Amino acid sequence: MIAAWVVFVLVTSRVLTTGARFAHGLAAAARRPTRFVWLGAMILSAAWPLVAVALAGVARTFPDLAGRWGTAEPRYVALIVSALPDSGVARWLETALLAAWAAASAILFGRLAMNTMVAHRWRRALPLAVVDGVLVRMSADAGPALAGLLHMEVVLPTWVQELDAPTQRLVVGHELAHRDARDPWLLWSAAVLTALVPWNPLLWWQAGRLRLAIESDCDARVLRRGVRRSQYARLLLDIAERMVVVPRLAPALVSGATHLEHRIAAMAHGATRVSPWRRVLYALAIAASVSFALVLRAPELPRALTPERSDVFAPSPATFVPLRYDARGRPAPAPGTSIERAVRILVEPRREVR
DSSP states (O other): OHHHHHHHHHHHHHHHHHHHHHHHHHHHHTTOOOHHHHHHHHHHHHHHHHHHHHHHHHHHOOHHHHHHHHHHSSOOOOHHHHHOOGGGGHHHHHHHHHHHHHHHHHHHHHHHHHHHHHHHHHHHHOEEEETTTEEEEEEOOBBEEEOOOOOOOOOOEEEGGGGGGGHHHHHHHHHHHHHTTTTHHHHHHHHHHHHHHOOOOHHHHHHHHHHHHHHHHHHHHTTTTTTOHHHHHHHHHHHHOOOOOOOOOOSSSOOHHHHHHHHHHHHHHHTOOOHHHHHHHHHHHHHHHHHHHHHOOOOOGGGGGSOOOOOTTOGGGOOOOOOEEOOOEEEEEOOOOOOHHHHHHHHSSOHHHH
């Protein structure tokens, strides 16, 4: 059953990813922030399978209430039912897979906590300097980037001091735009979500798109301040040649050649106008993706997460004893039952006390 549940998670994540891609295009066409699109896709991809399982449990527990919602009978994906029967996976294999899942999540959470502590100590050890009137930390081999979650500080490489004043102002302004938008918190949330479901490759892909969207949104905010696109793109290319990206720093001004190419392309397309028909098509595609995700119903939980017996909470058959009726038509419980006295008190007329 765990194999069927994994396939359901992957299918749901793929549908949500498709909808997020169209939502990204719609937000970009409307010149709106795109980073929240991918953050929402990650939250839904990580949480929706659990919500679907909970809804399926409610439907089985309260069939009358579920019937009003049209979910009295859980609907399964045909591929899951036909190709992955319940008897095809042994219970010990389900337990082993769940144990591996827990171990991977524990490792990722431990790594995240360790990187946070190491980054805090490393940042506190960096010397302070003033660049363009802003107090920053200077590093010999890292940056430009932000460091810290509560007290986000700008970390600049020492070679930034060799640039002219307008370029320094542009570099510092980009990092301050990240700090004003609290972008490190979004990246930290993405790290937590991927640690919760580390075996979902689509969730990791969404995290990469979230990082790119964070940088693209920040580029758009900087360009709205009156910076020329050609000047800003040239700055990105110059910094990419000698920038060192350190894993403990995020977000960084430049994060890879592929991301840089997408960011420059996004800046070029930002000046073009998107037709209303294309926006309508994006909206219809988003609605279709969400509707298809709602149609899918999760299978039952893996047997390793369920009790050994399905009748653990079922009452004992001996508790329900059929009542007999006397000549007057009154219920007469069988002698020796545990409810004889209770039925006698309820059925027999109360005697008057004289």
